[in-house]
Amino acid sequence: MNKVDTTPPVQAASSRTRSYAYFGLMVALLLSAWGIMFYKLYVLDYPLAGLIPSVSYRVDLNIDTTGHGDDIKVSTYLPKTDHRQFIFSEENSSGNFNFAINNDTLNRQAIWTADNVQGRQSIRYSYSVESKHVQYSIPDDMPIPKVYSDELVPYLLAEEGIQVDDSLIAQTLAQLFPDTTPTVLEAVTTIHRHLQDNFENRNFSGFTDALTTLKLGEASCNGKSRLFIALARKLNLPARLVGGLILKQGSKRTSHQWVEVYIAGHWVPFDTINDHFADIPSNYLTLYYGDLVLFKHTTNVNFNYSFTMVKRLVPKREALELLDHSSLNVFNLYTIFEQVGISQNLLKIILMIPLGALVVVIFRNVIGMETFGTFLPALIAAAARETGLIWGLIGFVLIILISALVRKMLDWLHLLHSPKMAIMLSTVVIVMMTMTVLGVQFQLFELAHVTLFPIAILAITAERFAIIETEQGTLKAFRITFTTLIVIAACYAVMDSLFLQSMILAFPELLLVVIALNLWLGKWIGMRLSEFIRFRKLIFAKEAQA
Amino acid sequence: MKRLLKRLREIRNNTRRMLTMNQRNLHYIYPYNHRRYFPIADNKLLTKEVLQDAAVAVPDTLLTYDAFYALRTLEEELCAYSDFVIKPARGSGGGGIVVITRKTGDTWYSAGGTAYNVDKIKRHITDIIFGVYSFGLSDVAIIEQRIDQHPFMCELSPLGLADVRLIVHKHEPVLCMCRIPTQASDGKANLHQGALGIGIDIDSGLTSHAIFKDKQVTHHPDTGIELIGNTIPYWDQVIAMSRAAAEHVPLKYLGIDIAIGTETPLLLEINVRPGLQIQNANQIGMRPGLEALRYQTGQTNSQANSWKPDHEA
Numbered sequence: 001m002n003k004v005d006t007t008p009p010v011q012a013a014s015s016r017t018r019s020y021a022y023f024g025l026m027v028a029l030l031l032s033a034w035g036i037m038f039y040k041l042y043v044l045d046y047p048l049a050g051l052i053p054s055v056s057y058r059v060d061l062n063i064d065t066t067g068h069g070d071d072i073k074v075s076t077y078l079p080k081t082d083h084r085q086f087i088f089s090e091e092n093s094s095g096n097f098n099f100a101i102n103n104d105t106l107n108r109q110a111i112w113t114a115d116n117v118q119g120r121q122s123i124r125y126s127y128s129v130e131s132k133h134v135q136y137s138i139p140d141d142m143p144i145p146k147v148y149s150d151e152l153v154p155y156l157l158a159e160e161g162i163q164v165d166d167s168l169i170a171q172t173l174a175q176l177f178p179d180t181t182p183t184v185l186e187a188v189t190t191i192h193r194h195l196q197d198n199f200e201n202r203n204f205s206g207f208t209d210a211l212t213t214l215k216l217g218e219a220s221c222n223g224k225s226r227l228f229i230a231l232a233r234k235l236n237l238p239a240r241l242v243g244g245l246i247l248k249q250g251s252k253r254t255s256h257q258w259v260e261v262y263i264a265g266h267w268v269p270f271d272t273i274n275d276h277f278a279d280i281p282s283n284y285l286t287l288y289y290g291d292l293v294l295f296k297h298t299t300n301v302n303f304n305y306s307f308t309m310v311k312r313l314v315p316k317r318e319a320l321e322l323l324d325h326s327s328l329n330v331f332n333l334y335t336i337f338e339q340v341g342i343s344q345n346l347l348k349i350i351l352m353i354p355l356g357a358l359v360v361v362i363f364r365n366v367i368g369m370e371t372f373g374t375f376l377p378a379l380i381a382a383a384a385r386e387t388g389l390i391w392g393l394i395g396f397v398l399i400i401l402i403s404a405l406v407r408k409m410l411d412w413l414h415l416l417h418s419p420k421m422a423i424m425l426s427t428v429v430i431v432m433m434t435m436t437v438l439g440v441q442f443q444l445f446e447l448a449h450v451t452l453f454p455i456a457i458l459a460i461t462a463e464r465f466a467i468i469e470t471e472q473g474t475l476k477a478f479r480i481t482f483t484t485l486i487v488i489a490a491c492y493a494v495m496d497s498l499f500l501q502s503m504i505l506a507f508p509e510l511l512l513v514v515i516a517l518n519l520w521l522g523k524w525i526g527m528r529l530s531e532f533i534r535f536r537k538l539i540f541a542k543e544a545q546a
Numbered sequence: 547m548k549r550l551l552k553r554l555r556e557i558r559n560n561t562r563r564m565l566t567m568n569q570r571n572l573h574y575i576y577p578y579n580h581r582r583y584f585p586i587a588d589n590k591l592l593t594k595e596v597l598q599d600a601a602v603a604v605p606d607t608l609l610t611y612d613a614f615y616a617l618r619t620l621e622e623e624l625c626a627y628s629d630f631v632i633k634p635a636r637g638s639g640g641g642g643i644v645v646i647t648r649k650t651g652d653t654w655y656s657a658g659g660t661a662y663n664v665d666k667i668k669r670h671i672t673d674i675i676f677g678v679y680s681f682g683l684s685d686v687a688i689i690e691q692r693i694d695q696h697p698f699m700c701e702l703s704p705l706g707l708a709d710v711r712l713i714v715h716k717h718e719p720v721l722c723m724c725r726i727p728t729q730a731s732d733g734k735a736n737l738h739q740g741a742l743g744i745g746i747d748i749d750s751g752l753t754s755h756a757i758f759k760d761k762q763v764t765h766h767p768d769t770g771i772e773l774i775g776n777t778i779p780y781w782d783q784v785i786a787m788s789r790a791a792a793e794h795v796p797l798k799y800l801g802i803d804i805a806i807g808t809e810t811p812l813l814l815e816i817n818v819r820p821g822l823q824i825q826n827a828n829q830i831g832m833r834p835g836l837e838a839l840r841y842q843t844g845q846t847n848s849q850a851n852s853w854k855p856d857h858e859a
Contacts, residue, residue: 365568414669416676471639472738525569527561534822537762538831539560 022523026516033512040507054130055282057247058089058310061125062443063295066302067117072097074123074297075111076305077243077288085131085285094123106289117301124445128312129247133282136268138185144236152262155238159291161209162226162241164233168214173234184237184263188270188278191231195224195272205254221257221273226291228259228272238262241291242269247283249311255287255294310388349382349495351504354514356381356491361521363490368530369483372400372461377484379454381491386449389492393485395435395450396458400481403427403462404469411466424459563831565822570799574715574836578798579818586795587818591635591686600794602787603812605631606691611671620671621664624689628654631693632670634679635686640734642679644670645692645707657706658733696779696806702726704769706733709803710746710784710811713820713832714792716842719785720835722746723827724753724778729768737823742766744773745828751781755829762829784811791816 065072078101081087092099097112112123148156158164176190200218208216208223210230219227225241232239239261246256258276260267269280287294297303356378363369363377371377384392406427410420432451439448469477494500504510532539565574586592594604608630609623624630628649634642644667645657654662662670673679674687699708706727712719723743727733730740737743742763745755756763756773764774778784788802791813801820804811825832 368567414673414676414678471641523572525566525572527564527566528568531564531566531822534760535564535825535831538564538825538829539557541560541829542556 022519026519029512029516029519033507033509033516036509037507056128056130056312057283057285058126058128058312059245059247059285060308060310060445061123062306062308063112063123063125064120064302064304065117065123065297066120067114068300069116069118070298071113071115072117072121072298072301073111073113074295074303075102075109076295077292078108078110078125079127079129079244079285079287080108082286084134084280085129088128088130090125090127092125094125096121097123107292122443129285131247131282131285134269134280136263136266136278138188138263138268138278140183140185142184142264144181144184144187146236148238148262152238155240155262156233156236158230158233161207161291162230162233163209163211164230166211166230168211169230169234172214173231176231182235187232187235187237188261188263188268191228192270192272192277195228196275199224199227199272201273221271224272225257225259228270232259232261240267240289242286242289243292243294244287245285245307245309247285247309247311249309251306251308253306256284258284260289348501348505349385351508351511352495352501353378353382354511355500355504356495358514358517359491359494360487361518363483363487365521365524366526366528368528369487370480371484371487372464372480373457376454376457376461377487377491378495379457380488381495383450383453384488384492385496386452387446389489389496391444391446392450392492393488395447395453396488397481397485398435399428399431399450399453399458400462400465402431403459404465404477407462407466408469411470421459421463424462425455428455428459428462560831563833564825565832565836567822569833570822574799575819578715579800580796583796584818587797587800587816589635590633590815591688593813593816597791597794597813600790602791602794603807603810605693605812605814607688608691609689610635610686611675611689612686614672614675617668617671620668624664624667627689629692630689631691632667632674633688633690634674635688636680636683637674637685638680639736639739642670642674647692693805693812694808696808698776698779699806702766702771702773702776705729707735707805709735709805709814710778711820711824712784712788712802712804713824714788714800714802715836716798716839717789717792718839718842719748719788720839721824721828721830721832722748723824726766726773728758728766730759737821737827742773743823743827745824745830746778748785751778751784752776753778755827757823757827760826779806780811787811787813 061076063074063076065074074097078090079085079087092110094112096117097114100111100113102109102111110125114121156164163169176194177187182190198217199213202218202220202223204220206220208219208226210223210226213219213223213227222241229239229241239259242258242260244256244258256271256273258269258271258273258280260269262268268278269284270277271280271284295303295305353375357375360371360375360377364371364374380392380396384396387395403424407420407424410423415423432453432455435450436448439445439450465477465481468480586596591607591610594607597604608627611617611620627646629647631646632642632644637643644662646654646662647657648655652663654667656662671687674685677683677685679685693707695703695707702708702724703726708724708726710722710724712722714720723745725735725737726742726744727735728740728742732739735741737757740759743757744753746753753774753776758767765772784804784806787804791802792798792800795816797816797818799818799820801817803814803817805814806812822832
C-alpha cells in the first residue's frame with residue numbers, strides 16, 4: 001500500500017492555500033519566539049545562568065497547647081533575613097493568642113500570650129526561606145589576636161555550660177597544642193578535627209555542657225558545640241552558639257546547634273556533628289544566636305510542637321532583580337504585572353496553564369485518554385500547587401463524588417438545567433468550605449487550600465460525571481475519573497517543573513512555541529496509543545485483512 | 547530478523563488500513579460535514595422532514611410535544627394508540643426512549659413490562675421537553691409509530707429493536723454492521739453500552755463477524771442464536787435507502803441507522819460523528835474503502851454550501 005493521501009482532489013486548490021497559511025503561521029510563531037529570545041539574550045544581556053532556579057523551603061511551625069483556665073505564654077525564635085538567608089511570606093495564625101515580636105540586635109523572638117485558656121489551642125507560624133551555601137577560607141598565617149573590641153568581649157567569657165575557665169579545658173588545649181601558640185587556622189582546624197573525629201555523635205536532645213562532653217567523649221550537637229566554644233574562647237577566639245534547623249522535606253521536631261567563631265571580621269561557622277568546617281550548607285536555617293532555649297512556655301500546658309517543611313523551587317532573586325533593572329522593560333512582564341498588584345507567583349501560574357493544556361492535549365489526542373473537560377486537569381494541577389499533588393487529587397475526587405451524589409438526588413427531583421447547575425455550584429462551594437474547616441481542625445493544612453480550586457469547572461465536572469454515570473455506567477465514570485487523575489498528575493509534574501517555570505517567566509514568548517506545537521498537534525493524524533489497543537486484533541492480525 | 551521485518555511491515559500496513567479518531571475528524575468529518583448542517587442529523591424531526599422528499603421510509607410521527615401546555619390534550623390524543631415509541635428529538639445514545647407495546651384499560655405497558663398511566667407518560671414527556679435527555683437543551687418529544695420488526699430480525703434480536711448501521715461516504719456505503727441489543731446493553735443498540743456488533747458484507751448482506759464487549763463471538767450471549775452467515779432481509783433495499791438518504795442531505799460522511807420492518811426497511815436516524823467500532827465488528831479497516839472513493843465527485847463543504855434547509859431562517 002502506498003503512502004496514503006486522503007486529501008480529496010476536488011479540494012486541492014483551497015487546501016493548498018490553507019496549508020500555506022498553516023505552515024506560514026507556524027514558521028512565523030517559531031521565528032518570533034526565537035527572535036525575541038535571541039534579542040533578550042544577546043542584546044539585552046539577560047543573565048541565563050541566573051534563571052536556573054534555587055531551592056526554597058516553606059516552613060510551618062505548629063504549636064499545640066492545652067489550657068486549664070490559666071494564662072498561657074509561649075515564645076520561640078524566628079529566623080532573620082541576613083547575608084545568607086532570606087525570609088519572606090511570613091504568616092501568623094494563632095487564634096486566641098496575642099502575637100508580638102521582640103527584636104533585639106541578634107535575635108527575633110515571637111511571643112504568643114492568651115488569658116484564661118480553656119482546652120486545646122493551636123499556633124501556626126509559617127515562613128519561606130531561601131538560603132545559600134557559604135564557605136569561608138581562613139588565611140593560614142593569621143595569628144590569634146590579643147585584643148578585641150568591647151562588643152566581642154562577651155564572646156570570650158565563661159557561661160553556664162560553657163566552662164571556659166575550668167582546668168580541664170586548659171589541659172585539653174595543652175594536649176592539643178603542646179608546643180607553641182597556634183595560628184587561627186591551626187586552632188580551629190585542630191579543635192574541629194578533635195571534636196569531629198574523637199567524639200562520638202549522640203542523638204540525644206537534652207542539655208549537655210562543655211565539661212560533660214569532654215568527660216564522656218561523646219555528645220549531641222549542643223554538647224559538642226559548647227565544648228568547641230569553651231576551647232575556642234580559652235584560646236582568645238570569640239565564639240558563639242547558633243541554633244537553627246536543618247531544612248529537609250518532611251516534618252520534624254529536632255533543632256540543631258552549631259558554632260560560629262569570629263575570624264577577621266566574620267563569624268565563621270563550624271559544625272562538628274556533620275563535619276562542616278568554615279562552611280555552612282544551604283539547608284541550614286539560623287534561628288537564634290547565643291546559648292538559648294528555642295521554646296519557652298508556661299508549664300503544664302501539654303506543650304507540643306513540630307516543624308513541617310516543604311521544598312519548593314523558585315527563580316533566583318538576584319536574577320529577578322537583575323531583570324527588573326534591565327533596560328527596555330517592555331519585555332519584562334513581572335514589573336508590569338506587579339504594578340497592577342498581580343504577584344509573580346500568580347503570573348507564573350497563569351503562564352504555566354497553557355503548558356498544562358498542552359499536556360492535556362497530548363494525553364487526549366496522542367495517547368487517547370479520556371478526561372473530564374478539555375482543560376480541567378491543567379486547572380486542577382495549577383490549583384494543586386497550594387495543596388500539594390496528593391491532597392489536591394484527594395480533594396478533587398471528594399468534591400466530584402459528593403457533588404455528583406447531590407446531582408443524582410437533584411435528578412430525582414426533576415429540576416430545570418440552569419437552577420440545577422446553580423445548586424451544583426453551591427454544593428461545590430459548601431463541600432470546599434467543609435473540607436477547609438475540617439482540614440484546619442485535623443491539622444491537614446494542605447487540604448485546607450482546596451478553596452483555591454476552580455469552582456465553576458468542578459460543578460460542570462460533577463455534572464458530567466453524573467451524566468456519564470447514568471448513560472455509560474458507574475465503571476466508565478470511575479475509569480474517566482481515574483484517567484483524569486493521571487492527567488492531572490502529569491500536568492502537575494510539568495507545571496511544577498522549576499526549569500519550565502523559570503523559562504516561561506523569563507521568556508513568556510515561549511507561549512508562541514506552545515501555540516505552534518498545538519497547531520502541529522491539530523493536524524496530527526497518527527494513531528492514538530489507545531487505538532492500538534482498541535484495534536489490536538486488526539493491527540496485529542497475522543494474515544492480511546481481506 | 548527478516549521475519550521480524552516482514553512482521554513489522556505487516557503491522558504497519560494493517561495500521562494504515564485503520565481509520566483512527568484523529569483521521570476521522572480531520573479528513574472526513576471536518577471537510578465533509580459542515581457544522582451548519584449538523585442539526586439535520588442531530589434533530590430527528592428535522593431528519594424526517596428532510597428525507598420526506600427522498601422517498602425514504604421513516605417511522606410515522608404520530609404526535610409531537612414541544613411545550614408544557616400542549617400536554618393538556620395528551621390524554622385524548624394518545625388514548626387511540628396502544629403501541630408507540632416516545633423519543634426525545636435530540637437525544638443521544640438511546641437515552642429517553644420508551645417503547646410502549648400494548649394497552650390494557652387505561653394503562654400502557656412498555657416493552658420491558660413497566661406500567662405507564664397517563665401521568666407517568668406526561669412526566670416522561672415533561673422530562674424530554676425540559677432537556678433531561680439532550681444535554682440541558684429544551685427539546686421536543688416525538689411520539690412515533692412502533693416498528694414491527696421483521697420476523698427474522700426478531701429471532702436474531704429478541705431483546706429489542708436491532709438496526710443496521712452503515713457508514714456512507716460520498717453517497718456510497720463503505721462499511722456496515724448490524725447492532726443487536728443484549729441484556730448487558732439494557733435493550734439499547736449501542737456498542738459501547740454492550741450491544742452486539744455484527745459485521746455485514748455490503749454486497750451480499752451476509753453477516754461475517756460478531757463482537758460483544760470487544761470480544762469476538764459467534765452466538766448471541768443471551769439467546770445462543772448463531773449470528774454468523776445470516777442474510778439480512780431486504781438487503782438491496784437497505785443499501786438503496788442509505789444511498790437515497792445520503793444523496794438528500796448535504797453531509798458526506800455519515801452513519802445511517804436503518805431498522806428492518808416487516809414490509810420495508812425504515813430509516814431511524816443519521817449520525818454525523820459515527821463511531822469507529824464498526825471496523826472491529828467487520829474485522830477490517832475502513833480506510834481502503836474510503837480512499838477508493840477519493841476520485842468520486844462527492845461534494846465537499848465549499849460546494850455544498852449552496853444547499854440550504856428550509857428551516858434555516
